[in-house]
Amino acid sequence: MGSDFYQQSILPYAGIIIKICRAYTHSQEDFDDYYQEVCLQIWRSKDSFNAGSQWSTWVYKVALNVCLTNLKQRKQGEKHFVSDALPDEVQDDxxxxxxxxxxxxxxxxxxxxxxxxAVILLYLEEKSYSEIAEIIGANTNSIGVRITRIKERLNKFINAQE
Structure with a gap:
């Protein structure tokens, strides 16, 4: 992966990638692996990017797909990662x-x-309902109801932990 591509097309979206990877991992080692795999897949799939969408939408889609795929593989006992240190810019984030x-x-x-x-992370990133629907492949009309229900579940869980 060229440093120009990383600097221009991945690093500005590191926050997005960090949030998604963090939501799907339970350890720093897993996080590092997921983050690197997302960056690699963004680079590998850059030629498939549909210019009709925003680049940030593409980054979300790739990150979610990588995290969900890796989560399934880890549940099945498969591991495909080689971990290196994350770049300093990402460590700062x-x-x-x-x-x-x-x-x-x-x-x-x-x-x-x-x-x-995925839905709540996109909502927290202030994505529109139509963007959320596009990213996760759902109906735009159902997103609002889904977000309301998710917020209720999160509130119940957090209040139960206090």
Whole structure:
């Protein structure tokens, strides 16, 4: 992967990738592996990008697909990763995620179904209902109801933990 591609097409979206990978992993080692795999798959699939969509939408789709695929593989006992250290820029972004409130929220999000995790992460990124529907492959009309139900489940889980 060229450093120009990484600097211009991945690094500006590192926050997105971090949030998605964090929601689908339980350890720093898994997070590092998922993050690197997402970056690699974005680079590999860049020629498949549909210019009719926004690049950030493409990054979300690739990141979610990689995380969901890797989650299934890990559940089945398969491992395909080689882990190296994350770039300094990404390490800096990770430091922003160490507050207790954010950790509580991510812990609650991890208890949602895989698709509901994706929906709430996209909602927290202030994506429109139509963008969320496009990314996860759902009907736009159902997204609002789904988000309301997810918020209720998150509130119940967080309140039960206190």
């Amino acid at each position: 990770l430091k922003a995620f160490n507050s207790d409130d954010i950790n509580v929220l991510y812990n609650a999000i991890k208890h949602l179904s895989e698709i509901d995790r």
